[in-house]
Each structure stands twice: as C-alpha cells, then as structure tokens.
Amino acid sequence: MVSFYQDLKLEPLEEEVLEGNTSSHIVIVQRQLSVLIEELDEFRLALKHYVESASAQTGCLHVAIQKLSNESRFILYEFWESSNIWKNHLQSNYSKTFQRSNVDFLETPELMTTMLVPASWWVLNNN
Structure with missing residues (x-):
C-alpha cells in the first residue's frame, strides 16, 4: 500500500521576499473544542449562531468546522x-x-492557536 505522503509532490523551495510588516498576511485561527456529551445539542446551536455571525463580518474570509x-x-x-480585524x-x-x-459546554478549556500566512497564498488558491 502506497502512502498518501509518498505520492505528494511539493513545489520546489522558493524564497519569497515580503515587505517589512504583516499587512500582507492573513490570520488562520484554529480552535479545538472538547464538548461535554450532555451539552452537545446546545453547543451545536451556539456554534451555528457563532459561525453565521462571524462569516457575515467584513474581514472574515472563511470559517470551517470539523467534528472528529x-x-x-x-x-x-x-x-x-x-x-x-480578528482581534476586533x-x-x-x-x-x-x-x-x-x-x-x-466544554470538558476542558478551549485550545486556540493562530498563524500568519502570506495573503498571496489565499489569493492564489481561491481564484
């Protein structure tokens, strides 16, 4: 059986020169939420309202949810x-x-991480 990663072809490394600030970046936020089983229905409702509101905001490019x-x-x-924009x-x-x-709703405190990526990556992949 051939692994997915063995078939994965990455582009050659190219150095990208950026301006001296982060205005040419977008922010990716990952939030991990472990929900109490007995609160699952209420959490889903709160999550739905949150995603609808966030997605409608100027400056929000995309929101995606995965359930394990x-x-x-x-x-x-x-x-x-x-x-x-994210901090606001x-x-x-x-x-x-x-x-x-x-x-x-949560079993444990939410785990949140953020990462800046070049905005050009978003533009290239979403046209």
Missing part, C-alpha cells in the same frame, strides 16, 4: 484578513456570547 468521529471534539478554522471580532457581542457559553 466518535468524539465530541470539534476543530474550528477561521480565516481573517488581518490580526486587527473577539470583542464583538456574538464572539463574547460564544466564549461565555463554552464555559458550560
């Missing part, structure tokens, strides 16, 4: 035009409401 099979664990990916989003009423509701 046989677990009550979700991974949420958010793509934002800039760090400032965190202060919005719908974001704060979702954060507060998670206190009751």
Whole structure:
C-alpha cells in the first residue's frame, strides 16, 4: 500500500521576499473544542449562531468546522484578513456570547492557536 505522503509532490523551495510588516498576511485561527456529551445539542446551536455571525463580518474570509468521529471534539478554522480585524471580532457581542457559553459546554478549556500566512497564498488558491 502506497502512502498518501509518498505520492505528494511539493513545489520546489522558493524564497519569497515580503515587505517589512504583516499587512500582507492573513490570520488562520484554529480552535479545538472538547464538548461535554450532555451539552452537545446546545453547543451545536451556539456554534451555528457563532459561525453565521462571524462569516457575515467584513474581514472574515472563511470559517470551517470539523467534528472528529466518535468524539465530541470539534476543530474550528477561521480565516481573517488581518490580526486587527480578528482581534476586533473577539470583542464583538456574538464572539463574547460564544466564549461565555463554552464555559458550560466544554470538558476542558478551549485550545486556540493562530498563524500568519502570506495573503498571496489565499489569493492564489481561491481564484
């Protein structure tokens, strides 16, 4: 059996020169949420409202949800035009409401990571 990774062909390494700031980057946010089984239905409703509100915001490029099979664990990916836009989003009423509701819905505290990637990668892959 041939592994997926053995068939994977990556482009040759090319050095990309960027301007001296992060304005040419987008922010990817990954949120890992382990939900209490008994709170799953309520969590899904809160998540639906959060995703609908976030997706409608100027500066939100995309939101994706993955649920791990046989677990009550979700991974949420958010793509934002800039760090400032994402930070402003965190202060919005719908974001704060979702954060507060998670206190009751989650087994463990949410794990959140962020990463800056060149905006040109987003433009190239989404045209």
